[in-house]
Amino acid sequence: MSVNSGRHCLSKIFQPVTIVSKTANLGRQDVTSKSQRLMLELGIIQQAVPGCFHFLPLGMKSLEKLIRIVDSEMLKIEGQKVMFPGLIDSKLWKTSGRLEDSSELFQLKDRHNHDYLLSPTHEEVASELISRLGHISYKHYPLRLYQITVKYRDELKPRFGLMRGREFLMKDMYSFDTDVHSARKTYEEVCQCYDSIFKKIGVGFLKVLGTSGTMGGNLSHEYHYLAHVGEDRILLCQNCNYLANVQLSGSCKCPKCGEQTKLDIKNSIEVGHTFFLGVKYSKSLKAHFLSKNAKPEVLQMGSYGMGLSRLIAASVEVLSTEQEMRWPDSLAPYNIVILPPKAGSKEEAKTKNIAEKLYVALEGQIEGLKDNVLLDDRLSLTLGRRFLDAKRVGYRYIVVINKRAADVVPLFEFNDIKTNTRLYLSENELLTYIKDNTVF
Amino acid sequence: MSVNSGRHCLSKIFQPVTIVSKTANLGRQDVTSKSQRLMLELGIIQQAVPGCFHFLPLGMKSLEKLIRIVDSEMLKIEGQKVMFPGLIDSKLWKTSGRLEDSSELFQLKDRHNHDYLLSPTHEEVASELISRLGHISYKHYPLRLYQITVKYRDELKPRFGLMRGREFLMKDMYSFDTDVHSARKTYEEVCQCYDSIFKKIGVGFLKVLGTSGTMGGNLSHEYHYLAHVGEDRILLCQNCNYLANVQLSGSCKCPKCGEQTKLDIKNSIEVGHTFFLGVKYSKSLKAHFLSKNAKPEVLQMGSYGMGLSRLIAASVEVLSTEQEMRWPDSLAPYNIVILPPKAGSKEEAKTKNIAEKLYVALEGQIEGLKDNVLLDDRLSLTLGRRFLDAKRVGYRYIVVINKRAADVVPLFEFNDIKTNTRLYLSENELLTYIKDNTVF
Missing domain, CATH: 3.30.930.10 (Bira Bifunctional Protein; Domain 2)
Structure with missing residues (x-):
């Protein structure tokens, strides 16, 4: 898996859905199940010939x-x-x-x-x-x-x-x-x-x-x-x-x-x-x-x-649902994705390094998260767009760095898509939540 | 790799040379290199058809x-x-x-x-x-x-x-x-x-x-x-x-x-x-x-x-030499093998649990040795026979538990076959030697 100075960054991952405007060329392929369609569309696999597939990085x-x-x-x-x-x-x-x-x-x-x-x-x-x-x-x-x-x-x-x-x-x-x-x-x-x-x-x-x-x-x-x-x-x-x-x-x-x-x-x-x-x-x-x-x-x-x-x-x-992939925690390509603010936004100026700091804390303090934290560094896209992408790929925990992260004690918008929960949590609370609710 | 209550024991490893009286059936195979012969004879690989091999556990x-x-x-x-x-x-x-x-x-x-x-x-x-x-x-x-x-x-x-x-x-x-x-x-x-x-x-x-x-x-x-x-x-x-x-x-x-x-x-x-x-x-x-x-x-x-x-x-x-396999430290199936005394010998009675204790110390204190320590528990065989086997398979460090291990401060016969060195070392000295001389 590709990393940037030790971080797993989405921009460095070969996942066709994030890099081609149309979804992967499904035209030639005979799609007969929900998982097949989602995994093709979202860049998890690609068909080579009927019944033979490329496993892409995720x-x-x-x-x-x-x-x-x-x-x-x-x-x-x-x-x-x-x-x-x-x-x-x-x-x-x-x-x-x-x-x-x-x-x-x-x-x-x-x-x-x-x-x-x-x-x-x-x-x-x-x-x-x-x-x-x-x-x-x-x-x-x-x-x-x-x-x-x-x-x-x-x-x-x-x-x-x-x-x-x-x-x-x-x-x-x-x-x-x-x-x-x-x-x-x-x-x-x-x-x-x-x-x-x-x-x-x-x-x-x-x-x-x-x-x-x-x-x-x-x-x-x-x-x-x-x-x-x-x-x-x-x-x-x-x-x-x-x-x-x-x-x-x-x-x-x-x-x-x-x-x-x-x-x-x-x-x-x-x-x-x-x-x-x-x-x-x-x-x-x-x-x-x-x-x-x-x-x-x-x-x-x-x-x-x-x-x-x-x-x-x-x-x-x-x-999975018809439109969104879901994984068991044990097999998800990543368990958590962090979304830093959009480039040029006022939140970006106020929350410098906070995403990085959270990334390091997650990887360092939760053993199961080693190499399992993803940073969606496609900063030209809105948080909303990236949130929808992350949800569609089925990353269970989605952390949005928004203006609350600029509080004296930074608060993170923490989404657990498995339980459909959205909470504002401090770093410590967030770590505790993950430890208490995840079987890696 | 097979383990016995957390230990890697030779008796539990499928290595044909240790379990069949004659060496692996080389008769049908066209042996054209030293490594091929040694790897076949010593149970590292086995030929299936010409040019296609089984990788055995080691x-x-x-x-x-x-x-x-x-x-x-x-x-x-x-x-x-x-x-x-x-x-x-x-x-x-x-x-x-x-x-x-x-x-x-x-x-x-x-x-x-x-x-x-x-x-x-x-x-x-x-x-x-x-x-x-x-x-x-x-x-x-x-x-x-x-x-x-x-x-x-x-x-x-x-x-x-x-x-x-x-x-x-x-x-x-x-x-x-x-x-x-x-x-x-x-x-x-x-x-x-x-x-x-x-x-x-x-x-x-x-x-x-x-x-x-x-x-x-x-x-x-x-x-x-x-x-x-x-x-x-x-x-x-x-x-x-x-x-x-x-x-x-x-x-x-x-x-x-x-x-x-x-x-x-x-x-x-x-x-x-x-x-x-x-x-x-x-x-x-x-x-x-x-x-x-x-x-x-x-x-x-x-x-x-x-x-x-x-x-x-x-x-x-x-x-390798013509008769003995050698591996780089990085690729050896195991880096060190411990030979406890023969069953029924007086050394055995005097050195109870010492092999186990050394095993735990090596795995626990040297990161590169995790899952890389082998216990040759074929206790019906003499130490000499097992030493020759270990040397032939090319395990770099061979530790013999003999009567010196019954000393007040137990001493181990420590063999570094790469440098052709035999020393009597305490547990601490042995750990230091390995740390100083091995690139895992």
Whole structure:
């Protein structure tokens, strides 16, 4: 993120909406969701080709915040970060049987005419890595490897911007255990880790029984955000609180309590999926361990996906209005924006350095605000115009430096757009408000 | 990186050399350099297919250190981090003329038979992004966008492990300026930034006049590490200190002073390359800005590459012996490893908790050691065996907890493998030594 002598200044940020007169060229693009439109219009992303997007600086900053949350939670369950290649030998997928339904796979050949695919997921790759290392003793399991890498899927109809793209950033973890009992324990731990991640993100989510789809295995859970635009449908039984993907149950009866009337079906966006795979991949790809009896045995696997680029868009989709973006505090590109008076105004003359001083106080005294305070230094624009811009981009706290900032004890117009609150606060009061009301 | 109640413990790290009896299966792999062999044998990377590698946890940790260095230096020159798609519409390269020599390009079609390539570099993509945003005012330039993403090249002969792979991690920056003067200034600033990055990494480098190759443009510099295995050749004139890629000069005469005898030619590995491109891409792809006279004019571009995965391998190549890996302090997966006594030994009984206490002191009192202290808790192995392992992996500081640690004032066997020093130091002396001798 661009900074000017240590300050993050809006004039230095490549955000097309602030620098081109018309909004970003949406003409060529097929806009199918609110979040996609807002993120394009407000310079968070830009479409390159259908289903493939540029992350512009503000989108990138949000994405890196999400990555930090994921990394810190993965660490707590002994997840070890790795990076697998994206270019995958097709024979691995032939071995697992997944090459048969390959309509969504990008496939290519190298100069030697060898077949590759751009992997949308890495169960085969992870299994083969273990396999080629030979037989590792049971003592060294469980093993939990994860990566955060770009994945590819040749969607028939890419849509909803980052939510159903052809190129997307995904966190995927693969677990290996020596027996079913241990593997189920791992599965539970990773699910708890997912709960923690989604709680940290702070957007309301549902954890439901999932369908295994083409992944296989015999147990799965899905994490969903409720949203009209969502392509999944969730069954909620008001009688017994049963929650599941509609595909699991049909839709007219609760599979748990038999209830038929108190059923809700809601559209939702899948943002995470955990699979208990058993030996589906480890068997065919020979991911074995050496047992206590010194015999090779097949490992039990789990696979755990989280669509990071999709999560950013889904959060924006859930929280935004039609005209204004909203972010969870955890993922907002900035948490607070300071608007100094317009150049040449009498307020400007009277409040010299006050914006700077507040900036330093915020960054210095609130740990979560480090690199999260933005100065809107487009001083040729009115405060009103800049206020509307900030509100539209969805910065939660907007501080306006107006004539009250020239008081003996400077007072700041403090706006909390989440609670629709406007207050005049001293610097100390402002710091306290933020500390008390923000989960970074 | 895996931790155990907040400690980084070797037993919890997926490093195949420590967990399989034979070294990683090298049989199928074509080993062509020392760094490749050492990194494979010692569980830093693993080959997936020729030219495509898994980064295992220790390799990943090193890579993330390098990324942090690059990010912090890019920030200083107002580099704004973005992420461009890897899947590129082939027509962009057709427009620039680069599709004609496409032997090293991975190309593919989507389900609609549209042509794509996996981009090895993004000059066209960056130009087209600017182009499609319409005409941005001259006031908003210069603009410096960079990304750290996976790139692809269909090498005829992938070799030297990460140094010439088909899939690699690269930092690439693209600069846009409104006139040649400003663009040259940008070019100089980015070169200085590169100098800073290479100094921070700490491996001796040469900055030489470069060849523009297929990239085009009229000025370029290359950053090289000298190494026998290097595929480039550098001309050094001992008379006038002229430095250039041999391809620039032919090899028998210094182009600057005419000297013919005092010339050295050395093999080297290119680890960075800066290009002043002028309008080569911006013209054909219509990356225009709006001038003071409100007319669209072509932007001046620069492009700046740094092969991050290659840099890791090149550093190891330069610093290692045939049998033992060595890292620059800046990129070592860990800077220090602590070896507690063998389980059941009399030293163990006498030095309870001392390793833990030292671990906490190191992490707590030396900022650069946060998450950089490793505990080799494989207590069934002798200290001697674990010392050799640590030395082979190239951890610079190895602390052995032996009987002297049971003294009234505990003394630690402190080994600095860089300087081949062995000392008995108290905790305070040890902390001081590290502070005085390490650049993190």
